[in-house]
Amino acid sequence: MAVVYNFSAGPGVLPEPVLREVQAEFLSYKQGVSIVEMSHRSDTFGTIVEQLETRLRRLMHIPDDYAVLFLQGGATLQFSMVPMNLRETGRFAYLDSGIWSKKAIADAKHFGDVIVAGSSAASNYGTIPDWPEHIQDVDYLHVTLNNTIEGTRYTKLPDTDVPLVADVSSNILAEAIDVQRYGLLYAGAQKNIGPAGLTLVIIRRDLITERDLPSYLAYSKHVDTLLNTPSTFSLYVAERVLAWVETEGGVEEMERRNEKKSKLLYDALDTSPLFYALVSGKNRSLTNIPFTTGDDATDEAFRQFAETRGLIELGGHRSVGGLRASLYNAMPLEGVTRLIDVMHEFEQEGQDVSYKNV
Numbered sequence: 001m002a003v004v005y006n007f008s009a010g011p012g013v014l015p016e017p018v019l020r021e022v023q024a025e026f027l028s029y030k031q032g033v034s035i036v037e038m039s040h041r042s043d044t045f046g047t048i049v050e051q052l053e054t055r056l057r058r059l060m061h062i063p064d065d066y067a068v069l070f071l072q073g074g075a076t077l078q079f080s081m082v083p084m085n086l087r088e089t090g091r092f093a094y095l096d097s098g099i100w101s102k103k104a105i106a107d108a109k110h111f112g113d114v115i116v117a118g119s120s121a122a123s124n125y126g127t128i129p130d131w132p133e134h135i136q137d138v139d140y141l142h143v144t145l146n147n148t149i150e151g152t153r154y155t156k157l158p159d160t161d162v163p164l165v166a167d168v169s170s171n172i173l174a175e176a177i178d179v180q181r182y183g184l185l186y187a188g189a190q191k192n193i194g195p196a197g198l199t200l201v202i203i204r205r206d207l208i209t210e211r212d213l214p215s216y217l218a219y220s221k222h223v224d225t226l227l228n229t230p231s232t233f234s235l236y237v238a239e240r241v242l243a244w245v246e247t248e249g250g251v252e253e254m255e256r257r258n259e260k261k262s263k264l265l266y267d268a269l270d271t272s273p274l275f276y277a278l279v280s281g282k283n284r285s286l287t288n289i290p291f292t293t294g295d296d297a298t299d300e301a302f303r304q305f306a307e308t309r310g311l312i313e314l315g316g317h318r319s320v321g322g323l324r325a326s327l328y329n330a331m332p333l334e335g336v337t338r339l340i341d342v343m344h345e346f347e348q349e350g351q352d353v354s355y356k357n358v
């Protein structure tokens, strides 16, 4: 079978050696039963969760005064759990940098007053808003560090005493994140860590207080324990993926590779006579690269052209259209060079055929 490269934004590509390992031990994991038949309270499974946390702490240099929580509900449930659990004054600041932050803002409004401290909505989120100069008297400042749909990212952080809360769903483990600068980080696992069904929350312990909330929704009920049955399969695969990241050289090495991969693709787009990147300048994402020919029909023709050559999931997000290549950790360099070759092939064919008339 020809090689397939999966450019999906999420659930995204996972390391092939991990998938093979999972396949090999799926019927019988240590005790002669499948991992998906095993109690989450068993010693065997307890070891997996412990290992997962240990690896994550090592890879991200997470200090002891931060708790790591393994939840469900995706990043989307964190849009609500964050304001529910961090609410003191009931005033929350948000940077409105993309469609995901817009959704986070909409959900936070159920729990207090949202101050939009900066927005790039007017430019259709083609850029990111600057950090606010002065921000105070709010419970936290929320930012989407990497805008998965629009392909922008923050690299610098503001100087502020307000706890920073970041949605890192699409850049966790893809680039170095200085955990100590944040009060809370959260991420759905399905972009860069493992299968869907697992959400990571990394929270400074002093921000966790007892709340009059339904048990699942309170961070305090998840600290150092599994409150209920987690998505056991997702936890198990995530642990194997983190082991792979460690073997490959850790987050620093992932970042180096992702910089190399994304630079290759951005350079190809910047010099292409047909395609161009939707984001320019220093805030280009390392992991999600939206691009277009400027014409819907030609974009669609290329998407199909690429698909028949084993390059799949290159369509843009359904809300914005166009094309998008997601280059998560498990996307090899060869996937990117292959994409660039296929772009050139398409450009070549376009000299004979006008796709605008297809």
Ligand SMILES: *Cc1c(COP(=O)(O)O)cnc(C)c1O
Residues within 6 Å of the ligand: 010, 073, 074, 075, 076, 077, 100, 144, 146, 147, 148, 167, 168, 169, 170, 188, 189, 191
């Ligand atoms: C994918 C994504 C989400 C939504 O995640 P779910 O796990 O599907 O809820 C939220 N924020 C960002 C930045 C994302 O990339």
